[in-house]
Amino acid sequence: MPKQVDYESRRRRIAEAVCLLSDEHGPEGVTMRDVATRAEVSLGAVQRCFRNKEEMLLFAVDHVGERITERVRTRLSSSPAQSAATALGHAATEIALLRRKHRAEARVWLAFVAQAAVSEPLAAKLRISYAALQDLLARLITEASESGPADDDAATLDPQREARALLALADGLTSHVLIGHLTSEEAEDALHVHLVRLWERLPTSRPGKAV
Numbered sequence: 001m002p003k004q005v006d007y008e009s010r011r012r013r014i015a016e017a018v019c020l021l022s023d024e025h026g027p028e029g030v031t032m033r034d035v036a037t038r039a040e041v042s043l044g045a046v047q048r049c050f051r052n053k054e055e056m057l058l059f060a061v062d063h064v065g066e067r068i069t070e071r072v073r074t075r076l077s078s079s080p081a082q083s084a085a086t087a088l089g090h091a092a093t094e095i096a097l098l099r100r101k102h103r104a105e106a107r108v109w110l111a112f113v114a115q116a117a118v119s120e121p122l123a124a125k126l127r128i129s130y131a132a133l134q135d136l137l138a139r140l141i142t143e144a145s146e147s148g149p150a151d152d153d154a155a156t157l158d159p160q161r162e163a164r165a166l167l168a169l170a171d172g173l174t175s176h177v178l179i180g181h182l183t184s185e186e187a188e189d190a191l192h193v194h195l196v197r198l199w200e201r202l203p204t205s206r207p208g209k210a211v
Contacts (some may be wrong), residue, residue, distance in 0.1 A: 011049045014039050015063035018056060019108045027057055027115040027122075058125050061112050064105065065129030068095065072136065084144035085199055088166075091140060092191055095133055096170035098177055098184045106174050130167065137163035145202050157201060169194055 017039035021030045032053055036043040050056040072094045076087050093099075097106035116123040138159040145157060173187040182190070 007049060010041065010045065011059060012063060014041070014046055014049055014056065015060040018060040019064060019105075022060070022111050023104050023108050026111050030057070032056065054119075054121060057112075057115075058121060061122060061125045061129065064109055064112070065126075065132070067105075068097070068109075069129075069132055069136070072133075084140060085195070088137065088140045088144065089192070089195055091137060092166055092170050092195065093188065095137075095167065096173045096187065096191060098173065098187050098191075100184065103178070106178055110175060110178065130171075134160070134163045134167050137166055141166075141198075141202075144199075162198060166194065166198070 014035055017035045018027075018030055020038055021034055030053065032046050032050070033043055035056065036046045039046070046056070050059065072091045075090045075094055076082075079086075082090075097103075097109065112122065113126060116126050141157075141159040141162050145159070170191065173182065173190060176182040177184055177187050
């Protein structure tokens with residue numbers, strides 16, 4: 001009886017190999033043959049999963065984006081009783097990839113962003129990932145604004161606009177930490193300052209630092 005192949009598992013294994021090679025050489029330096037070697041599968045196996053390099057890179061971008069989003073959701077669901085302020089702080093910190101253990105993932109993400117500047121298909125995939133993260137932040141901000149007493153400032157606050165600014169800050173901090181302009185602690189402090197200022201405009205308690 002022929003062995004059943006779990007193509008989804010294989011595709012994710014290949015995506016991990018793409019990420020490792022992108023970290024070392026950048027997405028433009030990745031080849032399907034090198035990916036096959038790193039993933040310890042045949043070149044034919046890679047070609048059965050992906051028709052070409054572009055399709056493989058697009059899947060890898062989705063893979064990284066989904067991994068970050070899932071980590072945020074896990075962090076939030078692990079403490080269901082946490083305040084909206086704490087939840088938003090945790091989500092923003094996870095998205096910013098400031099921890100040392102996420103440094104390789106941050107390098108890969110920024111490598112994809114840089115490549116997307118000259119690749120519209122890659123840019124389109126990244127826009128989808130960023131939109132999902134922005135919507136998640138906007139939902140948390142909306143929940144926070146609805147958790148306290150009615151307030152004129154809160155009523156005029158635009159959750160999507162605030163989420164857009166917060167996402168842009170988190171994304172920028174990733175770059176600043178990677179190039180050594182800021183330490184992880186300095187970046188986390190900058191994020192915390194922004195969140196405190198946001199919370200001062202909301203009818204809820206001020207956030208503690210995310211850990």
